[in-house]
Amino acid sequence: MLQLKNVLKTAFKSIFKNRMRSLLTSLGIIIGVSAVIVMVSIGEGSQKQIEEGIQSLGTNLIVVFPGASRSGGVSRGAGSFNRFTFEDVEKIDREAALISAVSPVVRTGGQIIGGGKNWFTTVFGVSPAYFEIRNWELQDGEFFSERDLRAKKKVALLGKTITDELFAEQDPIGEKIRIRSVPFTVIGVLKSKGQSGMGNDQDDVILAPATTVFYRLKGGRHVDMINASALSVERIDAAQEEMRAILREAHRLSPGDDDDFTISNQAEISDAASETSRIMTLLLGSIAGVSLVVGGIGIMNIMLVSVTERTREIGIRLSVGARSIDVLIQFLTEAVILSLSGGVLGILLSFIISIILNRFTELVAVVNPQIIIVSTLFSAAVGIFFGFYPARKASLLNPIDALRYE
Amino acid sequence: MENKSVIDVRQLIKVYQVGDVAVHALRGINLTVSAGEFLAIMGASGSGKSTLMNLLGCLDQPTSGEYFLDGVAVDALSKNEYADIRNQKIGFVFQGFNLLPRTTALENVELPLMYDRLHRIKNPRQSAIESLERVGLGDRMDHIPNQLSGGQQQRVAIARALVNEPAILLADEPTGNLDSRTSLEVISVFQELNSQGITIILVTHEHDLANYARRIVELRDGIVLKDKLVPTRKNARKDLEVYKQEENQ
Numbered sequence: 019m020l021q022l023k024n025v026l027k028t029a030f031k032s033i034f035k036n037r038m039r040s041l042l043t044s045l046g047i048i049i050g051v052s053a054v055i056v057m058v059s060i061g062e063g064s065q066k067q068i069e070e071g072i073q074s075l076g077t078n079l080i081v082v083f084p085g086a087s088r089s090g091g092v093s094r095g096a097g098s099f100n101r102f103t104f105e106d107v108e109k110i111d112r113e114a115a116l117i118s119a120v121s122p123v124v125r126t127g128g129q130i131i132g133g134g135k136n137w138f139t140t141v142f143g144v145s146p147a148y149f150e151i152r153n154w155e156l157q158d159g160e161f162f163s164e165r166d167l168r169a170k171k172k173v174a175l176l177g178k179t180i181t182d183e184l185f186a187e188q189d190p191i192g193e194k195i196r197i198r199s200v201p202f203t204v205i206g207v208l209k210s211k212g213q214s215g216m217g218n219d220q221d222d223v224i225l226a227p228a229t230t231v232f233y234r235l236k237g238g239r240h241v242d243m244i245n246a247s248a249l250s251v252e253r254i255d256a257a258q259e260e261m262r263a264i265l266r267e268a269h270r271l272s273p274g275d276d277d278d279f280t281i282s283n284q285a286e287i288s289d290a291a292s293e294t295s296r297i298m299t300l301l302l303g304s305i306a307g308v309s310l311v312v313g314g315i316g317i318m319n320i321m322l323v324s325v326t327e328r329t330r331e332i333g334i335r336l337s338v339g340a341r342s343i344d345v346l347i348q349f350l351t352e353a354v355i356l357s358l359s360g361g362v363l364g365i366l367l368s369f370i371i372s373i374i375l376n377r378f379t380e381l382v383a384v385v386n387p388q389i390i391i392v393s394t395l396f397s398a399a400v401g402i403f404f405g406f407y408p409a410r411k412a413s414l415l416n417p418i419d420a421l422r423y424e
Numbered sequence: 425m426e427n428k429s430v431i432d433v434r435q436l437i438k439v440y441q442v443g444d445v446a447v448h449a450l451r452g453i454n455l456t457v458s459a460g461e462f463l464a465i466m467g468a469s470g471s472g473k474s475t476l477m478n479l480l481g482c483l484d485q486p487t488s489g490e491y492f493l494d495g496v497a498v499d500a501l502s503k504n505e506y507a508d509i510r511n512q513k514i515g516f517v518f519q520g521f522n523l524l525p526r527t528t529a530l531e532n533v534e535l536p537l538m539y540d541r542l543h544r545i546k547n548p549r550q551s552a553i554e555s556l557e558r559v560g561l562g563d564r565m566d567h568i569p570n571q572l573s574g575g576q577q578q579r580v581a582i583a584r585a586l587v588n589e590p591a592i593l594l595a596d597e598p599t600g601n602l603d604s605r606t607s608l609e610v611i612s613v614f615q616e617l618n619s620q621g622i623t624i625i626l627v628t629h630e631h632d633l634a635n636y637a638r639r640i641v642e643l644r645d646g647i648v649l650k651d652k653l654v655p656t657r658k659n660a661r662k663d664l665e666v667y668k669q670e671e672n673q
């Protein structure tokens with residue numbers, strides 16, 4: 019064994035003398051490491067985003083749609099009790115003990131004119147309870163009240179997207195807009211919620227009193243959906259059962275009849291979304307895995323290509339008296355130095371890429387320390403193995419065979 | 425002391441196995457070389473000169489036979505001891521120089537000292553510098569091989585072979601890649617070293633060059649054909665002077 023100092027000195031000399039080769043070798047590791055870190059970070063980032071998106075839908079949320087969940091048997095025609103009415107909502111509000119808030123949702127859409135521009139969007143007719151149920155907050159102005167609801171006032175709350183589109187340079191509060199030519203007064207602007215877990219823009223929306231939308235815009239046909247909040251997450255199933263019983267009574271269903279509506283809750287919705295995001299992370303993870311393997315193959319290539327030159331070098335070293343072990347230690351040291359520096363540079367690069375992604379694109383990358391360790395170890399292992407293995411083979415040759423190697 | 429043999433080889437045989445064919449490169453070489461000798465090995469191409477040199481230089485192992493180097497039975501040694509012998513007792517000069525590329529002359533010469541595990545050489549850097557000065561390259565120490573002429577590269581290789589004070593200097597066609605004037609320069613370095621007491625074995629094709637040695641051994645088909653002393657030994661330094669004068673006229 020030679021002195022460590024000499025070994026390190028020789029390794030560094032050799033690395034700097036063969037700058038191009040060293041750089042290419044490290045490059046394989048740099049790219050491998052950073053690709054994996056970035057890919058997995060994007061996966062984790064979007065998973066987090068999806069989770070936040072689901073949170074923004076409102077906690078303890080219970081959603082009731084018309085129509086049976088399993089469409090077995092005869093389908094019911096319009097006019098039977100498969101739509102909701104305001105009475106249904108009021109009945110729930112009065113009777114349900116496990117529900118903290120309930121709101122009808124009357125949905126329509128169409129052309130909005132305001133601020134001299136126009137825009138197509140969705141209008142939700144709701145009650146003031148809806149703000150609490152769906153976690154809407156005000157950016158500016160005020161919510162409408164129960165009185166506004168009863169008075170069928172033509173007032174509207176604008177989502178962030180619409181505000182930006184119609185009133186970019188102007189305070190929208192107090193301005194008039196026309197929803198399908200019906201004039202409304204803007205009384206508030208909603209705080210941005212961003213993308214939902216499913217990827218649609220939650221801020222492209224107008225909220226108005228359910229009664230106004232129901233009678234003025236939809237001509238009094240039906241309530242599309244009921245949203246409610248359970249008192250607590252733990253009792254969400256009980257709350258759901260309670261609502262089911264109340265609605266069955268309201269719709270006069272006999273005990274043998276199927277529900278003519280479908281109740282689902284936050285947990286079920288998030289399960290579906292989590293499943294989607296899990297698949298996406300898996301997908302990104304496998305892409306990352308592939309790029310790691312590709313990076314590994316790159317490292318392998320360069321290591322193997324440099325073997326011819328290195329075998330001659332090994333021959334020269336052996337011929338002047340190096341033992342096999344000396345050669346091995348030298349090569350292992352070089353490989354470790356190259357892989358380590360490549361790994362560190364790869365981590366730095368991945369941080370830079372993540373910052374760029376977070377700042378300039380819609381992708382969110384959350385760098386996870388575990389994946390840094392795993393990918394660095396893997397790349398280093400590949401670099402060391404493919405740098406070391408050919409060197410080991412050469413170091414076991416007779417010096418003359420190593421010198422003659424082509 | 426003069427008669428102490430540095431190399432003593434008995435019935436040395438080397439067979440290369442190439443596929444099904446066995447190539448008998450050496451068929452039983454007997455050779456004794458005393459300290460301070462300057463031996464030239466000659467012979468037709470394929471007669472086994474390089475094979476013999478590689479065995480003498482412990483770069484390769486014989487199929488059978490005995491080899492005593494400086495009194496030690498080399499064929500009984502382990503791989504590591506072989507490496508140590510190469511490091512301590514042998515200086516080898518190749519036809520193709522075999523210098524490390526992108527590495528200065530000085531660093532190339534220092535290379536064997538890196539593996540000097542007994543620390544025989546007390547001051548490696550100083551010894552390397554002296555060794556380069558001995559071959560007349562004191563002013564080229566920081567040059568890398570492709571900044572040097574062929575003759576200079578070969579002299580760096582000779583300096584490297586000398587740096588660990590070997591018992592014997594082996595040179596396999598060291599002038600094979602050089603023109604006649606440069607060859608003469610290299611040979612004169614050998615003569616100079618020999619006059620300082622270093623034992624030298626030189627392989628060459630050229631009778632002209634062989635006559636600068638003291639003794640000529642001729643191989644044919646892997647055996648020693650002739651072994652004779654040089655009757656009228658030539659002096660490379662003088663001949664080089666003549667050469668230079670002719671050039672100047």
Ligand SMILES: Nc1ncnc2c1ncn2[C@@H]1O[C@H](COP(=O)(O)OP(=O)(O)OP(=O)(O)O)[C@@H](O)[C@H]1O
Pocket residue numbers: 440441442447448449467468469470471472473474475476
């Ligand atoms: N590695 C090898 N594998 C197989 N055969 C070999 C090998 N090295 C040498 N030989 C054979 O051994 C014989 C002697 O070769 P060697 O190189 O010793 O000749 P040489 O006298 O040095 O020739 P030259 O003057 O051309 O250098 C030749 O027939 C050659 O083909």
Ligand SMILES: [Mg+2]
Pocket residue numbers: 473474475
């Ligand atoms: Mg030869």
